[in-house]
């Protein structure tokens with residue numbers, strides 16, 4: 001399956017981790033709205049259609065817009081169910097076809113954000129092959145770390161070996177290299193960081209640092225533990241809408257800090273189209289000149305800095 005259209009194709013951000021409840025759908029929605037608010041055209045795909053949290057998030061947003069008449073940005077959304085066919089090859093073919101159809105509907109976008117299920121499936125693997133950027137939210141616990149690298153204790157020393165999920169990511173990276181797709185930039189972001197257990201936070205930080213070199217991912221700071229994430233979902237809102245949605249969930253200092261974390265995540269992701277170069281004050285602005293999205297402007301200027309950051313890795317993967 002080739003994910004290209006004309007000379008340019010959308011940059012695909014996949015949010016994945018086989019560990020359930022790590023914050024994938026929440027992160028997918030926040031990245032989507034961040035990009036929309038910066039004037040990019042964004043398509044979204046829910047590969048966890050059976051649970052459908054990402055789809056529900058988008059539906060809740062549409063319902064909120066309908067109820068309040070507010071002018072909030074929304075992505076063009078597609079929901080893809082896993083095939084129910086018994087024969088594996090037939091099922092995989094059907095899933096490929098569904099993905100291809102969704103891709104064809106969204107391939108004029110600047111970005112496609114894909115949410116994946118918290119378990120292994122052929123559909124999730126197909127989604128991971130598409131990742132130009134793979135974002136893996138990781139809850140700050142040893143149990144969740146185990147999904148990336150098996151944490152074993154030898155006396156007083158922890159050591160790590162690759163887990164099933166990181167092996168799966170490695171395989172999809174190799175498939176991308178064989179398909180001559182750009183290398184995948186894998187970014188692990190820590191989620192639900194707590195100020196209470198500082199020792200745990202430090203231990204996990206050190207292990208993650210070791211693992212990042214071995215598995216070739218980058219580490220993003222991620223989000224603290226914040227109640228607001230649970231409050232926003234029923235209204236389909238994100239942290240970035242709070243100023244607009246006055247009266248519903250009002251802004252607090254914690255929300256301001258959370259927005260800052262989201263901006264930092266975008267900076268670290270280093271996405272094409274100068275996403276990271278947007279000044280903080282323009283995060284909430286929507287207006288762009290007709291027909292000229294930040295992506296096309298950046299493309300015209302030949303600016304695509306994210307590629308350079310992962311070229312070295314591309315070489316390593318294709319040589320593997």
Ligand SMILES: Nc1ncnc2c1ncn2[C@@H]1O[C@H](COP(=O)(O)OP(=O)(O)OP(=O)(O)O)[C@@H](O)[C@H]1O
Nearest residue numbers: 020021022023024025026118192223225226229230
């Ligand atoms: N930083 C955070 N602070 C507090 N709550 C959070 C945070 N991130 C996510 N949550 C909450 O954790 C729950 C799980 O998040 P989410 O649904 O995004 O995870 P998921 O990885 O998509 O789960 P699944 O694997 O089941 O699809 C949700 O109730 C969400 O609001």
Ligand SMILES: [Mg+2]
Nearest residue numbers: 024025048053
């Ligand atoms: Mg989810």
